[in-house]
Amino acid sequence: KNEVEQSPQNLTAQEGEFITINCSYSVGISALHWLQQHPGGGIVSLFMLSSGKKKHGRLIATINIQEKHSSLHITASHPRDSAVYICAVPKNTDKLIFGTGTRLQVFP
Amino acid sequence: NAGVTQTPKFQVLKTGQSMTLQCAQDMNHEYMSWYRQDPGMGLRLIHYSVGAGITDQGEVPNGYNVSRSTTEDFPLRLLSAAPSQTSVYFCASSYDGGSVWEQYFGPGTRLTVT
Numbered sequence: 001k002n003e004v005e006q007s008p009q010n011l012t013a014q015e016g017e018f019i020t021i022n023c024s025y026s027v028g029i030s031a032l033h034w035l036q037q038h039p040g041g042g043i044v045s046l047f048m049l050s051s052g053k054k055k056h057g058r059l060i061a062t063i064n065i066q067e068k069h070s071s072l073h074i075t076a077s078h079p080r081d082s083a084v085y086i087c088a089v090p091k092n093t094d095k096l097i098f099g100t101g102t103r104l105q106v107f108p
Numbered sequence: 109n110a111g112v113t114q115t116p117k118f119q120v121l122k123t124g125q126s127m128t129l130q131c132a133q134d135m136n137h138e139y140m141s142w143y144r145q146d147p148g149m150g151l152r153l154i155h156y157s158v159g160a161g162i163t164d165q166g167e168v169p170n171g172y173n174v175s176r177s178t179t180e181d182f183p184l185r186l187l188s189a190a191p192s193q194t195s196v197y198f199c200a201s202s203y204d205g206g207s208v209w210e211q212y213f214g215p216g217t218r219l220t221v222t
Contacts, residue, residue, distance in 0.1 A: 004150065031208045043198060043213040086150070090207040094139075094158065095166060098150030 003027050004089050006099035013106050019074040021102045023087035032070050033088040034061050037101065043086070046072075077106045109134050114199050114214035121189040121221045129184040129217050131199030137212070138204035140182040144168065144195040145216075151198065157182055158206060189221045 004025045013019055023032070034047040047054050047061040049070070054061050058077075063070040074081055084101040091097050115130045133140065141156035153166030157176040171193060173185040182201075186193060197217045202209040 002150075033211065035211075035213075041196065041216045041218075043200075043216075045210045045212070048210050088151075088211075093206040093208055094156060094164065095153055096141075096151075096207040096211070098143075098152075100148065100150045 002099070003091070003097050004087060004099040006085075006087055006102050008102060009100070011102055011104045013077050013104070015078055015106055015108050017077050017106075019077050019081070019104065019106075021072045021085050021104070023070045023072070023099055025068050025070075025087075025089045025097075027089055027091050027097060029065075029089045030093075031090060032063055033096070034070070034072050035086040035088060037084040037086060039083070046085075074104075077104075079106045079108055082106050111135065112199055112201055112212050112214035114197075114217050116217060117215065119217060119219050121186070121219065123190060123221060125189050127186050127189070129186075129197055129199075129219075131182045131184065131214055132180050133182075133201040133212070134180065135201065135212065136179060137201035138179065139206045139209070140176065140199065140201045141166070141207075142172070142174065142182070142184045143198045143200065144193075145198060146195050154184065154197075159204070186219075191221045193219065194221045195219060 031050045058075045060073040086101045088096045088098045112133045138159045142154040143151040155174040157163045199214040200211045
């Protein structure tokens with residue numbers, strides 16, 4: 001069993017739909033990262049959270065430490081949101097463990 | 109700031125050749141790391157450094173060497189390339205809190221070993 005698991009692996013949506021991507025982990029953490037990888041390959045950090053909820057524009061990330069689960073929500077999805085979304089968890093202060101990613105395609 | 113830069117963007121090697129992937133950052137970050145990304149797998153840590161003169165192995169270090177003589181630069185050396193090292197390589201850096209801090213990624217190097 002992977003230490004960080006994401007679901008679904010692939011997701012298609014119509015523009016405007018509400019999107020949820022899930023991440024479950026088995027390692028102890030101090031902060032969970034959500035990252036976005038665009039079709040061109042570049043990776044950017046979206047959120048880093050250790051409790052509760054964070055919001056940035058149409059993106060919302062939540063985490064439940066007790067259940068070892070985090071979700072990334074996208075409201076009013078747009079084709080430009082099409083990307084691979086990756087969650088990552090520090091195994092200790094020096095090493096990140098990554099999920100395999102969720103490939104999202106949003107169609108107009 | 110240029111952020112994290114990587115060169116080259118693309119590289120084709122023959123089995124047995126050696127090369128160095130370059131990584132540099134201008135944010136004065138102490139922590140730098142190298143990952144490889146393969147289809148169907150998450151990013152995997154190859155080597156990392158918590159500061160100049162300090163390096164350590166990650167999850168998949170075999171076949172790779174690193175050094176950190178300055179804060180800015182963290183080159184990755186392939187000693188004798190093998191087809192199994194065909195991958196996309198990403199360099200990343202963060203503040204001196206290591207992996208618990210926001211990670212800044214380079215644009216990646218796509219390497220093919222024939």
